[in-house]
Amino acid sequence: MDDKKIIQKDIVIVGAGIAGLTAALYAGRMNLDTLVLEDALVGGQIANATGIENYPGFMSIKGSELIDTVQKQAEKYGAVIDEFDTIERLELQNNFKLVETANYIYKTPVVILATGMNRRKLPLAEEAKFANRGVHYCELCDGHMYQDKIIAVMGGGNAAVDAAIFLTKYASKLYLIHRSKLRADEVSQERLKQIDKVEILLETEITKLFGDTRLRQVEIFDKQTETAKRLDIDAIFVNIGVMPNTNLFKDQVKLSERGHVLADESCRTNLDGVFAAGDIREKEIHQLTTAASDGTTAALLAEKYIRQFKINNNM
Ligand SMILES: Cc1cc2nc3c(=O)[nH]c(=O)nc-3n(C[C@H](O)[C@H](O)[C@H](O)COP(=O)(O)OP(=O)(O)OC[C@H]3O[C@@H](n4cnc5c(N)ncnc54)[C@H](O)[C@@H]3O)c2cc1C
Numbered sequence: 001m002d003d004k005k006i007i008q009k010d011i012v013i014v015g016a017g018i019a020g021l022t023a024a025l026y027a028g029r030m031n032l033d034t035l036v037l038e039d040a041l042v043g044g045q046i047a048n049a050t051g052i053e054n055y056p057g058f059m060s061i062k063g064s065e066l067i068d069t070v071q072k073q074a075e076k077y078g079a080v081i082d083e084f085d086t087i088e089r090l091e092l093q094n095n096f097k098l099v100e101t102a103n104y105i106y107k108t109p110v111v112i113l114a115t116g117m118n119r120r121k122l123p124l125a126e127e128a129k130f131a132n133r134g135v136h137y138c139e140l141c142d143g144h145m146y147q148d149k150i151i152a153v154m155g156g157g158n159a160a161v162d163a164a165i166f167l168t169k170y171a172s173k174l175y176l177i178h179r180s181k182l183r184a185d186e187v188s189q190e191r192l193k194q195i196d197k198v199e200i201l202l203e204t205e206i207t208k209l210f211g212d213t214r215l216r217q218v219e220i221f222d223k224q225t226e227t228a229k230r231l232d233i234d235a236i237f238v239n240i241g242v243m244p245n246t247n248l249f250k251d252q253v254k255l256s257e258r259g260h261v262l263a264d265e266s267c268r269t270n271l272d273g274v275f276a277a278g279d280i281r282e283k284e285i286h287q288l289t290t291a292a293s294d295g296t297t298a299a300l301l302a303e304k305y306i307r308q309f310k311i312n313n314n315m
Contacts, residue, residue, distance in 0.1 A: 001113040005104050005162065006105045008033075009033050010109070010306055011033070011108060011109075011111075012029070012112075014099075014112070014114060015113070015116055015278070016037075016042025016088065017279070018044065018066070018292050019116070019277040019280075020278070020295065021070040021074050021081075022299075023114060023277055023294075023302075024036045024074035024079035025070060028075075029077045034074075035082065035106060036074070036080065037082050038082065038084070039084065039085065040084065042071055042081060043064065045117075047064055048063055049132075049141075054141070054287070056289065066104075071304070085102075087099055087101055087248055088102065090100060090248050090252040091252075091309070092271050095309070099155075109306055110275070112277055113274065114295065115246070116278055117242045117243060117279045118242065119138075119238070122206070122238045122244065123266075124208065127209075134213060134234060135236055136235055138284075139153075143166065143167050144170060149235060150172060150174075151174050152233045153237045154237070155239035155240045156176075156178035156181065156183050156184065156202075158183075160178070160184065161184035161192050161201065165191055165195070166190075168198060173197050174195075174198070175199050176192065177204050177220060178202055179203070179223070187263040197293045203223045206219070215233065215235065216232065217233060218233050218236065228257055242258070244259045245280065245281055254269055254270040256282035258282065260280060260283075261280050261281055262282050262283060263275065268301065275302055276298070277291065278290075
């Protein structure tokens with residue numbers, strides 16, 4: 001560690017999904033010396049999406065194209081984006097934050113946490129075959145593809161019940177399938193139960209998926225009667241939890257009960273100079289537009305913070 005070169009930056013952004021790249025674009029345009037550290041490929045969750053139809057300005061765009069464009073925009077304004085660069089140590093408590101990688105120690109007044117989240121996958125071997133071909137994770141993103149189709153939602157928490165209520169606007173029939181009792185609040189449960197086309201199957205596991213090029217049927221197992229049967233289903237929306245990527249800093253910034261970083265609309269966390277942007281931030285709506293919006297807010301408020309920081313520290 002001692003022989004690592006120390007490099008000073010105005011701002012270090014952790015994570016190069018849409019939130020981190022948008023923050024980098026804004027920061028670069030404000031002439032801030034900006035570094036983005038990404039421990040995998042640039043792009044995050046949306047990188048492999050085939051057709052995004054709800055990002056303003058595009059009728060339909062591939063995730064890879066959208067990300068490529070934002071990356072180029074950020075780099076055009078001077079942001080440096082390092083892929084596959086693992087952060088070994090992150091110290092956020094002091095005025096100057098320290099970000100240590102294999103080769104360098106970066107010293108910076110501002111860190112923007114934009115590490116996103118992963119959705120828990122349907123734990124079945126056929127998941128990969130039917131991903132985006134009937135197995136989905138985001139009702140706001142993909143629900144519209146299933147107008148007048150038979151939809152199932154898997155899960156029993158508030159997010160699952162809310163997703164089910166939302167999807168009834170498209171579905172001809174909607175199953176909510178959960179392996180035990182519902183954990184969602186009573187009010188949401190009642191709302192769902194009152195919708196005619198809804199059937200709730202509790203103590204029921206989804207055990208197998210069937211289809212050709214896309215999902216056609218699922219096998220379910222009723223744990224009480226110990227019987228299995230097949231249902232015709234066009235799409236399953238899996239809603240069995242998310243895993244925010246907080247390992248690197250979970251002992252330093254305050255997290256919500258769900259494990260996201262606590263920060264309000266200003267994206268400021270409990271630590272001065274540390275911002276949280278995108279899906280990592282605790283908020284109701286996790287979408288591309290809201291992640292880009294956070295990236296914008298975090299970068300603009302970071303610039304104000306840096307300006308004052310430089311005055312205070314005679315820099
Ligand atoms: C299949 C799918 C389809 C979707 N479709 C749509 C859609 O059509 N419309 C829409 O609005 N939304 C859609 N979404 C949701 C949308 O993708 C997310 O809301 C958005 O990508 C969140 O962006 P983000 O930058 O906050 O996080 P992410 O995209 O999760 O990016 C976070 C980045 O941080 C990196 N990272 C994590 N930990 C570290 C670390 N320790 N060090 C360095 N880097 C780290 C990750 O590798 C990742 O690249 C979809 C999501 C999925 C999964």
